[in-house]
Amino acid sequence: MSLALVLEQLLNGVQFGLMLFLMSAGLTLVFGVMGLINLAHGSLYMIGAFCCAAFAAMTGNFWLGLVAGIAAAAAAGAIIEVTVIRRLYARDHLDQVLATFALILILSEGVRLIFGPFPLYLNVPDVLRGTVDLGVTRYSLYRLALIGFGIAVAVGLWLLIAKTRLGIQIRAGESDREMIAALGVNIRWLYTVVFALGAALAGMAGALVGAIQSVQVGMGEPVLILAFVVIVIGGIGSIKGAMVGALLVGVIDTMGRFLLPRAFATFMEPSQAMGVGAALASMLIYLLMALVLILRPKGLFPAHG
Template sequence: MQTALLIEQTLNGLQFGVMLFLMAAGLTLIFGVMGLINLAHGSLYMVGAFACATVAAWTGSFWLGLVASLAAAAAAGAIVEITVIRRLYDRDHLDQVLATFALILVFSEGTRWLFGSFPLYLNIPPLLAGAVPIPGGAQYPLYRLAIIGVGILVAIGLYLLISRTRLGMRIRAGESDREMIGALGVDIRTLYTVVFALGAALAGLAGAMVGALQSVQVGMGEPVLILAFVVIVIGGIGSIKGALVGAILVGLIDTLGRFLLPAALAAFMGPSAAASIGAALASMLIYVFMALVLAIRPRGLFAAAG
């Protein structure tokens, strides 16, 4: 049973890491191409979750809700980029932080006005409602495995997009020398809007998928946003590969730490003290790991060139 529990917690860590990757990939794309610190990225995660829950409740189809989450988050991202973010590119990072923090308040109060303060609930689709056996005799939810699979497919898709397509070539060029590609005739404004909408869609996808595992409520994106920033700092700002590796590491360290530390401390102290101290130490592990990574590699594990 302990083997099955360890495997289950490892899979939970992978699932958590994949969700963080979907958030961090959008963040690192936006920062890498635009040099913009976007604190409102968690609000786009929330938009995707609310769009999915609302459309799924109206239509009875989780899949239509998933499509709606992508469309709503991408549209919200494009509107925000055109109306607000576009005015911040030449400002310093403090102005960007203040403006995008204001957007968090706007999104939160707007969502509360539209949907109220009570949480929404999103059901797992029947196709993915079962469980599959894992070594040790336990069962693992099929939906969580599907999240892992979707994250892997998104990572492959982003790699192909950035390395094999004309849009990806422009994104890579924008990371290196945005003035030069503007001089060569590339519409920088359109490129920025597309990249911002793509990052927003990834955040919305993460919110929709996680919405079936927890309640959908106002402010749900802020805790995840903090962890997403930790991920891109560990992986290297501007690196999709770094975002994937960093997200998986953070997901595994956080989940396994919460599982293993209380069990290890129980050998030296009472169960109640071990549980409370272990939980406190586990919550610190990812930040300790981030500090160690930055001490050895100040620009992250896979820092983008430039």
């Protein structure tokens, strides 16, 4: 096991974590500000990827596709908020889960109706193809770009929330919804904007990841489950928590898949060790979540004290 391999796996973990952050940031924002559990967040990820793939195929330009994917996800988010989600804020979480689960089914079937059941083709842009030499190892340029992109978005999001008027309203909305409505902030408009922002982040993650994965119906749900793990670990409603949680989940999942089978192989027959190691590695992040819930039931960075 060489240093190069460990370094490459660490980079993989960080890249995976940053993409998870894009997903979880929207999820945790929506929960923090509106108190809403949105299971359909994965569908917005899927919409972003499909629109990006379709638009990139039409124009031959990945970047136009990316913009289209983000815009489509944001638009879908805004429409969903106005037509469905708005009616759910006053209801309890079970009703929200039920309604947003229905949205998953509707959106998945809708995407299948429009784009068909077979996966779409979306490739990385030409400038980001190939690998770069990092001295000890070669690393995929596109994944490196994803890391840069993820960090840039995280910084941008932090600036938005810490430095702008919208950010102040979002933070105020997180601490006391009634009070900011009483102060004259248009709370309906704020909710739609926050929901669309979360949707845009999910759509962006979908489009970016879609270029190296399969753009297919149902691609959002596995990521959604991980995103929930991330925000439970990080503390529901906290952007900082989502960042730390996403990086933890990304690195632990990647390193676990890489190291556990090797660890078992030291005292077991190789093919058996592979099976046991792979099975245990897929449980690792849930064990982490359980541990965090035992030690800090509100997550690592609880949003409300």
